[in-house]
Amino acid sequence: MLGALILMLLAMPAMAEITQGDYSGTAPVARGESGGVDMQTPVLDGSAFTNYDTIFVPGCAANIESEQWGVYSAMPSVGVYPVTLNAGTSSHAWIDCPVPSYESKTGGIRPKVRYVGLYYQTLYGNTVVIDRVEVRNGNERILDKFYNPPIYSSTYTVLIIDLGGWYSFNRGLSLCVHAKNTNPNYANTINIGGYAARFEW
Numbered sequence: 755m756l757g758a759l760i761l762m763l764l765a766m767p768a769m770a771e772i773t774q775g776d777y778s779g780t781a782p783v784a785r786g787e788s789g790g791v792d793m794q795t796p797v798l799d800g801s802a803f804t805n806y807d808t809i810f811v812p813g814c815a816a817n818i819e820s821e822q823w824g825v826y827s828a829m830p831s832v833g834v835y836p837v838t839l840n841a842g843t844s845s846h847a848w849i850d851c852p853v854p855s856y857e858s859k860t861g862g863i864r865p866k867v868r869y870v871g872l873y874y875q876t877l878y879g880n881t882v883v884i885d886r887v888e889v890r891n892g893n894e895r896i897l898d899k900f901y902n903p904p905i906y907s908s909t910y911t912v913l914i915i916d917l918g919g920w921y922s923f924n925r926g927l928s929l930c931v932h933a934k935n936t937n938p939n940y941a942n943t944i945n946i947g948g949y950a951a952r953f954e955w
Contacts, residue, residue: 803920803954807865809854813873813946819848819930826941835946839882839935846934851949855923865953866920870929872913873947876906881942886932889917892925904934910947920954927951 814830818837824845826838839845851872858864870889876882883904889897897917905913915929929951933944 803866806952806954808950808952810948810950811851811853813948816849816851816946816949819850823847824935833948836943837933837946838941838943839933841935841937841940843934843936843938845941846932849931849933849944849946851929851931851946853923853927853929853949853951855925855927855951857924859955863955864922865955867923867927867951867953868917868920869952870915870917870927871950871952872915872929872931873910873949874907874913874931875910875945875947876908876933877943877945879908880904880906881937881940882906882933882935882944884913884931884933884944887915888930888932889915890926890928890930891921891923894925896921904936910945923951923953 812833813835814833816830816835818825818828824840824842825847826840828835828837828847835849837847837849839847853870872887874884876884883906884901885904886900887897888895888899897915899915929949931946935942
């Protein structure tokens with residue numbers, strides 16, 4: 755009986771991993787009011803890599819890029835970067851979310867990244883939306899994704915972004931979020947609560 759108990763305990767982590775793997779998750783979280791998904795998902799099928807770590811960055815590390823249109827205010831607060839856009843449907847801005855990156859781990863391991871995550875909230879429902887994201891690795895643009903229809907969520911939600919392949923991220927990885935105001939009469943806000951990148955080997 756003791757042997758059977760030990761076997762059950764050893765099997766539990768594997769069972770938990772299989773349960774997590776049921777979530778395919780490579781597509782962005784759908785727009786709406788449904789809440790978030792854990793940034794640790796999706797779990798890979800294991801055919802390419804067997805190990806991963808995830809770097810989480812607080813939203814206050816984000817910043818408005820030098821070119822901006824109609825930004826009323828963008829001032830970091832505790833852990834969050836709120837960007838308020840002026841009234842008017844032509845009011846929009848790029849929000850840069852830089853991720854710490856490095857060349858290698860001990861033993862010559864060179865991790866690669868495929869999944870990045872954005873933890874965001876658009877206040878007042880769909881008045882501010884995300885219609886595009888870019889991911890850059892140094893001077894190279896490795897993803898340029900348009901959302902049609904645009905996405906939004908009045909509750910904090912995790913958006914999982916699949917880069918479509920694994921990339922070394924030793925030149926400075928950056929998630930660039932394009933947000934716009936759809937309300938012609940009122941200024942509205944998007945909150946960047948945090949973002950993340952999973953590096954795998």
